[in-house]
Amino acid sequence: MNIEKFQIAEFNQSLQQSHERNFHHIAENINGLPEILQKLQDFQVAIPSWALGTGGTRFGRFSGGGEPRNIEEKITDVGLLHALNRSSGSISLHIPWDIPENAAAIKALAAQHDIRFDAVNSNTFQDQPGQAHSYKFGSLHHTDKAVRKQAIEHNIEVIRYGVELGSNALSLWLADGSCFPGQLNFRGAFKHTLDSLQEIYAALPSDWKLWIEYKAYEPNFYSTTIGDWGQSLLFANKLGPKAQTLVDLGHHLPNANIEQIVSLLLMEGKLAGFHFNDSKYGDDDLTVGSINPYQLFLIFNELIEGMDARSMNHATDLGWMIDASHNVKDPLEDLLQSVEAIMIAYAQALLVDTKALQAAQQDNDAVAAQEILQHAYRTDVRPLIAQARLLSGGVLEPVYFYRKLKVREGLIKERGLKTVATGL
Numbered sequence: 001m002n003i004e005k006f007q008i009a010e011f012n013q014s015l016q017q018s019h020e021r022n023f024h025h026i027a028e029n030i031n032g033l034p035e036i037l038q039k040l041q042d043f044q045v046a047i048p049s050w051a052l053g054t055g056g057t058r059f060g061r062f063s064g065g066g067e068p069r070n071i072e073e074k075i076t077d078v079g080l081l082h083a084l085n086r087s088s089g090s091i092s093l094h095i096p097w098d099i100p101e102n103a104a105a106i107k108a109l110a111a112q113h114d115i116r117f118d119a120v121n122s123n124t125f126q127d128q129p130g131q132a133h134s135y136k137f138g139s140l141h142h143t144d145k146a147v148r149k150q151a152i153e154h155n156i157e158v159i160r161y162g163v164e165l166g167s168n169a170l171s172l173w174l175a176d177g178s179c180f181p182g183q184l185n186f187r188g189a190f191k192h193t194l195d196s197l198q199e200i201y202a203a204l205p206s207d208w209k210l211w212i213e214y215k216a217y218e219p220n221f222y223s224t225t226i227g228d229w230g231q232s233l234l235f236a237n238k239l240g241p242k243a244q245t246l247v248d249l250g251h252h253l254p255n256a257n258i259e260q261i262v263s264l265l266l267m268e269g270k271l272a273g274f275h276f277n278d279s280k281y282g283d284d285d286l287t288v289g290s291i292n293p294y295q296l297f298l299i300f301n302e303l304i305e306g307m308d309a310r311s312m313n314h315a316t317d318l319g320w321m322i323d324a325s326h327n328v329k330d331p332l333e334d335l336l337q338s339v340e341a342i343m344i345a346y347a348q349a350l351l352v353d354t355k356a357l358q359a360a361q362q363d364n365d366a367v368a369a370q371e372i373l374q375h376a377y378r379t380d381v382r383p384l385i386a387q388a389r390l391l392s393g394g395v396l397e398p399v400y401f402y403r404k405l406k407v408r409e410g411l412i413k414e415r416g417l418k419t420v421a422t423g424l
């Protein structure tokens with residue numbers, strides 16, 4: 001399944017008139033438009049390899065057909081997304097679901113699609129066939145040194161794969177925790193985890209980062225050894241400058257003020273980046289922006305204010321990644337929607353009059369502060385995103401184009417109807 005340049009051009013042509021009308025309408029009212037468009041063009045969101053197939057739940061999985069059956073097909077799928085939106089220029093691999101056996105060939109394929117390799121993910125939450133020790137009671141925090149050693153070695157192996165592909169971060173999420181009071185000594189689990197992380201940290205190449213993800217609960221339901229941002233930050237501070245905290249939006253207890261967490265981690269230079277998704281109840285991993293787009297906007301507002309204050313590059317100085325998994329949508333359409341939602345929140349936050357907001361804050365003028373934020377939030381920035389895509393050679397309306405071109409039907413023809421992507 002290949003998308004040709006002329007198909008994109010033809011499609012864009014058919015929407016050109018209405019796009020121009022909408023774009024000029026908004027462009028008139030925006031200061032610094034060229035800079036904003038450039039920032040939107042530069043901004044790239046990494047696609048997780050495991051979101052390219054139907055995730056399912058523990059109750060069932062309903063394959064949509066034409067799913068990628070191997071790492072090559074996953075890269076091809078991300079290439080399709082990137083061809084449409086020009087904002088999905090990297091993939092995040094998960095070992096051992098995606099073993100790059102021939103790194104040179106994999107790199108060449110990715111380069112053809114203009115795709116680079118984002119953070120590599122390790123997996124010590126599942127037992128693999130032939131594995132000596134079980135992770136049933138955890139991995140890096142385990143009471144048994146042999147289990148810890150196996151998990152440490154796995155992480156170091158993942159770093160090696162990442163080095164071959166040109167990645168520069170290890171993203172680590174641990175399922176380690178306990179299901180019942182008394183099952184675990186909290187301090188013992190913390191110390192074991194710290195010892196294990198120190199060994200992994202020591203194996204990082206000089207230009208690498210270690211991203212430590214936290215999660216409130218699931219699969220463990222009483223305690224999680226890296227359960228919140230405080231615990232993750234403790235580890236990151238003890239480990240050193242290469243270790244930072246990764247924020248997955250779905251990993252907080254209900255109604256947590258994520259934007260405040262983000263602001264403080266950024267202030268400390270300890271924010272690694274994001275796993276974007278949305279949720280209503282917990283770690284629902286739903287399409288970004290599908291439930292609470294205002295929260296996403298408020299997060300981006302803190303990010304831009306904080307990054308600008310530290311002279312950080314929006315596009316390159318944090319890890320921007322989606323983490324999604326669900327049962328009912330075409331995964332590629334879902335990812336197009338997620339990237340679009342991220343771009344919208346980013347563009348709206350770029351429109352915030354930061355100086356005016358700071359003045360309102362100084363005066364304790366809560367009404368003015370709300371007016372300023374919501375003025376930006378309620379601006380329909382979709383024509384801006386579309387214009388940035390157009391300038392980058394993408395498609396004005398990616399989901400519409402994807403359906404019109406019958407991309408999924410093409411993939412089903414190539415790969416078959418009953419496909420199971422390796423992964424969750």
Ligand code: AOS
Binds near residue numbers: 094213
């Ligand atoms: C798990 O809940 C975390 O969100 C992980 O980041 C991620 O979903 C996992 O590594 C994919 O298996």
Ligand code: ZN
Binds near residue numbers: 173213275
């Ligand atoms: Zn995650």
Ligand code: ZN
Binds near residue numbers: 248250283
């Ligand atoms: Zn999540």
Ligand code: ZN
Binds near residue numbers: 283
């Ligand atoms: Zn999660």
